[in-house]
Amino acid sequence: MKFTQTLIAIAILSLAPSAFAAEAVATVNGKQIKQSVYDLIVKDITANGQKVDDNTKNAIINELVGSELVYQEAQKLGLDKQSDFLVREELARRKLLTSTFLQDYVKKNPVSDADTKAAYEQYKKAYGEKEFNARHILVKTEAEAKDIIAQLNKGGDFAKIAKEKSLDPGSKDKGGDLGWFSPATMVKPFSDVTANLQKGAISASPVQTQFGWHVIKLIDTRPAQPLAYDKVKDGLQKNLQQRNLEKLMADLRSKSKIDIAK
Secondary structure, three states: OOOOOOHHHHHHHHHOOOOOHHHHEEHHHHHEEEEHHHHHHHHHHHHHHEEEHHHHHHHHHHHHHHHHHHHHHHHHHHHHHHHHHHHHHHHHHHHHHHHHHHHHHHHHHOHHHHHHHHHHHHHHHHHHEEEEEEEEEOOOHHHHHHHHHHHHHHOOOOHHHHHHHHHOOOHHHHHOEEEEOOOHHOOOHHHHHHHOOOOOOOOOOEEEOOOOEEEEEEEEEEEEOOOHHHHHHHHHHHHHHHHHHHHHHHHHOOOOOOOOOO
């Protein structure tokens, strides 16, 4: 059984002789591996939903013993005194402390149900009142797109041309079919043109976006069907947490004097 590098890194940083033998889960060349180190790993494994049985316990101890053997050998070679190691050790401790602080901040500043529900209302508003089912053909140049529109106006098969010429890997093999979508999920020039097309109509001129030039055919429309609250709740909470962390970082910067060497 293998454990994450993070857990082993924590274990190595925490390994030290204990004052009482009863606090050690193992001794390697006279140096004890703390019970607290073992307990921390068990706590993290349990939190990730893994059952800790006797086999798991033995695997944890064996992993800690192995890491201690290597740790001691590295010390004998003086690797822990090398400049690169000392810098990496500082970075590891900094990363661990930073992560611990951010986790503590999120725990102490949870996203409320009221904020999550308000975000859901914004999500529904942005989703729009209609959904569209459309096909498109994406090409590099306006000239190519105009040529395709001319072919379609003469009776060309949209799906066939899309399979042959479209540069969109997600819809090319489906004849350009994008399925049902909200305007909010598409770039604005694309959604604006789609929203103004009649059912079965093809865009009269090419539509330019950052991806290239599009020829669009509207298949159908229907009333908007945004996902239910329970389906998006977790994602909304994560987004709100991320915004809170971004605000925290902005506040910390605004309160600090930062000089960057040139």
